[in-house]
Amino acid sequence: MQARLVSLDGQVSVPLNNDINVVGRKEGICDVLLDRGNVSKLHCLIIKTDGLLLVRDLGSTNGTLVNGQRVSRGALLPGDELSFASLKFQVQFGAGVDGEVSPADRTEVMPLVPESGIAEAAIDSLSDNLDEFPLPEL
Numbered sequence: 001m002q003a004r005l006v007s008l009d010g011q012v013s014v015p016l017n018n019d020i021n022v023v024g025r026k027e028g029i030c031d032v033l034l035d036r037g038n039v040s041k042l043h044c045l046i047i048k049t050d051g052l053l054l055v056r057d058l059g060s061t062n063g064t065l066v067n068g069q070r071v072s073r074g075a076l077l078p079g080d081e082l083s084f085a086s087l088k089f090q091v092q093f094g095a096g097v098d099g100e101v102s103p104a105d106r107t108e109v110m111p112l113v114p115e116s117g118i119a120e121a122a123i124d125s126l127s128d129n130l131d132e133f134p135l136p137e138l
Helices: 118-132
Strands: 003-007 013-015 020-024 044-049 052-057 064-066 069-071 073-076 081-084 087-093
Touching: 003 044, 052 064
Parallel strands: none
Antiparallel strands: 003 013, 003 087, 020 044, 044 052, 052 073, 064 069, 064 081, 081 087
């Protein structure tokens, strides 16, 4: 999944290349390096998993905000505003990021079940066996 943070003025675009991205000002450790005194050395994590983007604050002094609300952890949606101290970014991920849709993000079209009666016969054969599994009395 492609994901990135774009500054609200559109001047800066930061790709989130790893499954776990460390945000902060500590060189050599942080994947997203924000060189500002009001950003903690290890500010937060941005995690990509199963098509979702999650954020977890690492006890930062000035907090991590999603759409203006301070969070310790939470899910991010495309278009959310993510703030680290005074730095504000728009969250972008999923279809449309970099103009490409990855195979994992595509909707798979499944064929229709034929109307041959096979499905009905299978359901009937299963329901014939229900007496073998009595339900407890309440």
